[in-house]
Amino acid sequence: MTASMTSLSPARPPVTAALLIIGNEILSGRTVDQNLNFLATQLSEAGIALQECRVIADDIPTIVRHLQELSRQYSLVFTSGGIGPTHDDMTAEAVEMAFDCPLELNQIALDRLLVFYGSVEQLTPARRKMTLLPRGCGLIDNPISAAPGFVIGNVYVMAGIPRVFQSMVGALLPSLSTGQAFISLTIRCPVGESQIADILTHGQATYPSLQIGSYPYIKDGMPHTAVVTRGQDTDLVKGCTAALFAQIQARVPDAMLESTSPPA
Amino acid sequence: MTASMTSLSPARPPVTAALLIIGNEILSGRTVDQNLNFLATQLSEAGIALQECRVIADDIPTIVRHLQELSRQYSLVFTSGGIGPTHDDMTAEAVEMAFDCPLELNQIALDRLLVFYGSVEQLTPARRKMTLLPRGCGLIDNPISAAPGFVIGNVYVMAGIPRVFQSMVGALLPSLSTGQAFISLTIRCPVGESQIADILTHGQATYPSLQIGSYPYIKDGMPHTAVVTRGQDTDLVKGCTAALFAQIQARVPDAMLESTSPPA
Structure with missing residues (x-):
C-alpha cells in the first residue's frame, strides 16, 4: 500500500x-x-x-x-x-x-x-x-x-x-535524497544560432518545464549551434527534442541529433 | 600642481x-x-x-x-x-x-x-x-x-x-580607474602545511593588510606547500616574504623562494 x-x-x-x-x-x-x-x-x-x-x-x-x-x-x-x-x-x-x-x-x-x-x-x-x-x-x-x-x-x-x-x-x-537524474539531448546545427532562434523560442514556450539551451561554437571556421534540451522527464525531453529536430531539419538539412546523452 | x-x-x-x-x-x-x-x-x-x-x-x-x-x-x-x-x-x-x-x-x-x-x-x-x-x-x-x-x-x-x-x-x-597592480611572491616548501602553520599564523598577524595563503600540493609523491604572499604594496609583500622565508628556512632548509611573481 x-x-x-x-x-x-x-x-x-x-x-x-x-x-x-x-x-x-x-x-x-x-x-x-x-x-x-x-x-x-x-x-x-x-x-x-x-x-x-x-x-x-x-x-x-x-x-x-x-x-x-x-x-x-x-x-x-x-x-x-x-x-x-x-x-x-x-x-x-x-x-x-x-x-x-x-x-x-x-x-x-x-x-x-x-x-x-x-x-x-x-x-x-x-x-x-x-x-x-x-x-x-x-x-x-x-x-x-x-x-x-x-x-x-x-x-x-x-x-x-x-x-x-x-x-x-x-x-x-x-x-542524499535524490530525484530523477537530469538527462539532456543535443542537436548540432551547422548554422549560427540566430538562424534558428524563432524555432527555439517557440519550443521553449511549448515546453516551459524543460531547459532549452542554445550554445554557439565555431567548427572548421564556420558558425555552429548546439541545441541542448535538459530535464528530469525522459519522455518529455525526447518529445521536445524530436519536435525541435523536425523543425530545425526542415530549415537546416545537415542538422544532426547527437546519439549520446552526456554531458548533461 | x-x-x-x-x-x-x-x-x-x-x-x-x-x-x-x-x-x-x-x-x-x-x-x-x-x-x-x-x-x-x-x-x-x-x-x-x-x-x-x-x-x-x-x-x-x-x-x-x-x-x-x-x-x-x-x-x-x-x-x-x-x-x-x-x-x-x-x-x-x-x-x-x-x-x-x-x-x-x-x-x-x-x-x-x-x-x-x-x-x-x-x-x-x-x-x-x-x-x-x-x-x-x-x-x-x-x-x-x-x-x-x-x-x-x-x-x-x-x-x-x-x-x-x-x-x-x-x-x-x-x-577603468585602477589601483596599484597586485603582486605575489611564493615560497615552496617540501613539507605539509601543518609543519609551518604556526609561522604563517604569526606572519598573517604581523602583516594584516596582506593575504598570506597556504596551498598544499603533492610533488614526487610527497606533501609540499606553496606559501603565497599577495598585496598591492610591493615593498610590504617583499618584506613579509623575506621574513616568512627566513623563519621557514630555519625549520625547512630545502624551502625555496620562487623567483617570478606571476601567477598572482
Whole structure:
C-alpha cells in the first residue's frame, strides 16, 4: 500500500542546491576552480538541481553571511575550501558563528587523524585544529587525507583540494535524497544560432518545464549551434527534442541529433 | 600642481569588483567556466580586487536580484553570458528591470551589426534583439562578432563565449580607474602545511593588510606547500616574504623562494 501510494504520489518538491567555494586563490586567479564542474555533473546525475555557485574570500564575516543566505534559500548547501590546518582555513569557525553551533573536539575525527598520522606526537596543534567541529555534526569521509568534512543542518562542508573534494562528494552522494537524474539531448546545427532562434523560442514556450539551451561554437571556421534540451522527464525531453529536430531539419538539412546523452 | 597633489594624496579607496556568470550550461556541468579565471588574472594586474563571483541560471527574476545585490555591494560588477540572439539570452531584459532603464534600439550597435553581417536583409529579428540596449548605456567593443557589450551605472555586461568575453575585457580594462597592480611572491616548501602553520599564523598577524595563503600540493609523491604572499604594496609583500622565508628556512632548509611573481 505504501509502495503503491508512493508511486502514485505527485513528484517530490525539487531538491535545490548551491555551492559555496571559499578561497582567495580562486579570486586572485592563482588557481583555476575545478570543483564547480565536478559537483555540477555529479548533482545532475543525482537529480539535484544546482541553482547557484558563489566564490568568496577567506574572511570570516563574509563566509558567515553567505552561509546564512544560501542555507535559507536552498535545500542543500555544499562548501569547498577552508578546512585545513592553517590560518587561512576558517570555514569551521564561520559555521560556528553562522549557525550558533559551538566547535568542540570531535573524537571520531581525532581517532581518524591518529590512525592516519601514526602517533600522538604527530597530532600537532595545527592538525588538531581539523578535529574541532560543530557539536552534533555528521562526518563526511575523507578517503584521501583522513581529516573529515562535516554536515550541520543542510550545509555540507568539504575540502577545497579537488582530489579530496571529489572523494568527499563520492562518499556523500549516495546518502542524499535524490530525484530523477537530469538527462539532456543535443542537436548540432551547422548554422549560427540566430538562424534558428524563432524555432527555439517557440519550443521553449511549448515546453516551459524543460531547459532549452542554445550554445554557439565555431567548427572548421564556420558558425555552429548546439541545441541542448535538459530535464528530469525522459519522455518529455525526447518529445521536445524530436519536435525541435523536425523543425530545425526542415530549415537546416545537415542538422544532426547527437546519439549520446552526456554531458548533461 | 594637480599632478603633485595627486601624487601626495592618500591612497584611493580600493576598487572592488564582482563577477556574475549567467548560464544554465555552467550549473548543469555541460560547460566548464573559463571567464572567472581570466577576469581574476586581468583584474589582479589592474589593481582591482575581485571579491566575489556568482554563477546563476538563465532566469530573469534571478538575474535581476543578483544584479541589484552585487551593484550595491561592489564598485564594479562584471557579467558574462546572456547577450546573444536566442530565447535563453535575457541579460539585457533583466538589466532593464533591475535598474529601471528602458531598452531601445541602439543605433551604433545596429550600424556595427550592419557592417558585420553585410546587409539589412541579414539583420533578422533575432540579430536585431542584440541592438536593444538600455537607454544611455555605454558600449563595450566586440572585436570578434560585432554585437557589443554595454555599461550602465557600475555594471559591465559582456558575452559568455570565452573568446568574446576576453576581447571585451581587453577593450574595457584600459578605461577603468585602477589601483596599484597586485603582486605575489611564493615560497615552496617540501613539507605539509601543518609543519609551518604556526609561522604563517604569526606572519598573517604581523602583516594584516596582506593575504598570506597556504596551498598544499603533492610533488614526487610527497606533501609540499606553496606559501603565497599577495598585496598591492610591493615593498610590504617583499618584506613579509623575506621574513616568512627566513623563519621557514630555519625549520625547512630545502624551502625555496620562487623567483617570478606571476601567477598572482
